[in-house]
Amino acid sequence: MKKRLFTGLQPSGALHIGNYFGALKPFKDIAGDYDSFLMIADYHSLTTMRDATTLRSNIIDVVKDYIAIGVEPDEVTIFKQSDVPEHTELAWIFECLVTVPFLSQAHAYKDKVAKGLEANAGLFNYPMLMAADILLYDADVVPVGEDQRQHVEYAREAATKFNNAYGETFVPPQEMVLKGVGIVAGTDGQKMSKSYKNTIPLFGTKDEISRAVMSVVTDSSGDRPENVYSIHRLFRTESELEGLYAEHAGKYKDLKEALIEDIETLVAPMREKRSEITDDDVRTILKNGSEKAQAQAQKKITEIRDRIGVSI
Numbered sequence: 001m002k003k004r005l006f007t008g009l010q011p012s013g014a015l016h017i018g019n020y021f022g023a024l025k026p027f028k029d030i031a032g033d034y035d036s037f038l039m040i041a042d043y044h045s046l047t048t049m050r051d052a053t054t055l056r057s058n059i060i061d062v063v064k065d066y067i068a069i070g071v072e073p074d075e076v077t078i079f080k081q082s083d084v085p086e087h088t089e090l091a092w093i094f095e096c097l098v099t100v101p102f103l104s105q106a107h108a109y110k111d112k113v114a115k116g117l118e119a120n121a122g123l124f125n126y127p128m129l130m131a132a133d134i135l136l137y138d139a140d141v142v143p144v145g146e147d148q149r150q151h152v153e154y155a156r157e158a159a160t161k162f163n164n165a166y167g168e169t170f171v172p173p174q175e176m177v178l179k180g181v182g183i184v185a186g187t188d189g190q191k192m193s194k195s196y197k198n199t200i201p202l203f204g205t206k207d208e209i210s211r212a213v214m215s216v217v218t219d220s221s222g223d224r225p226e227n228v229y230s231i232h233r234l235f236r237t238e239s240e241l242e243g244l245y246a247e248h249a250g251k252y253k254d255l256k257e258a259l260i261e262d263i264e265t266l267v268a269p270m271r272e273k274r275s276e277i278t279d280d281d282v283r284t285i286l287k288n289g290s291e292k293a294q295a296q297a298q299k300k301i302t303e304i305r306d307r308i309g310v311s312i
């Protein structure tokens with residue numbers, strides 16, 4: 001019996017290099033070794049998205065992206081969170097078990113409040129929906145980027161709280177953070193993130209990728225432009241980079257051009273493959289995936305309803 005793997009991502013816009021190295025690539029590399037589930041977290045994305053047309057096309061795009069990088073829909077259950085209502089049901093059950101101070105410690109919520117912005121209740125409860133995602137599937141491993149580590153800790157905590165209240169029901173899940181990648185930095189040196197507008201698009205045209213790389217912030221205090229280097233090290237070994245950066249010391253434009261070529265070498269064949277996938281292919285993949293996901297989710301929620309006393 002293969003162990004179960006579960007991961008997810010929000011369909012909140014074009015994927016970037018941070019998503020690729022923090023989540024897509026590690027997922028693709030190990031998906032075949034597990035009974036793997038990949039969920040498009042469309043309900044999570046409602047915490048920030050309001051435009052239905054954009055959401056619809058983002059969902060289609062993100063599935064195409066995964067297939068283009070080499071994920072096999074025959075091997076991996078790819079599905080949409082909103083197609084399996086057991087997720088929101090279990091989230092509610094967890095929300096009734098955890099406290100407000102506990103949820104107030106979540107980074108995403110705290111960051112929003114620290115910026116003086118008003119957080120919606122969805123953002124506040126976000127970690128419990130994510131806990132439900134993971135725990136409905138009895139996932140053994142959860143591959144995520146460093147920025148999601150805390151959310152998996154919340155899922156472990158939700159599992160423990162439920163088990164303490166109602167008896168052993170959930171296996172506390174384990175995150176799997178790819179070593180050496182950590183948080184991929186964006187063009188300004190902060191975490192690469194759509195909301196910071198500092199991304200290098202994964203499936204952009206060569207022009208879009210070039211524009212993003214050329215905008216990487218450099219300072220003139222040393223020979224090595226650190227923000228360029230920190231992205232470049234994802235594409236080449238340190239010893240390869242040592243030679244390249246020594247040869248072009250101080251020549252930031254040359255180094256950025258080398259980075260653009262390295263990105264293009266990786267992306268061009270995937271871009272080609274992506275152009276052959278139709279919207280209808282995606283609809284079929286999601287329909288098949290949600291049937292498989294729901295079979296598992298229904299089994300688990302039946303046990304949960306029984307435990308909490310709502311099935312009579």
Ligand code: TYM
Nearest residue numbers: 007008009010018019022023041133144145148183184192
């Ligand atoms: P999301 O959509 O923000 O990101 C998807 C995945 O990409 C990783 N990632 C990064 N890794 C390294 N550096 C970066 N700059 C970077 N930006 C994004 C994220 O760590 C993530 O693995 N809450 C999740 C989606 C989700 C989920 C789940 C994940 C919902 N339910 C259950 C796992 C299991 C999120 O917003 O990811």
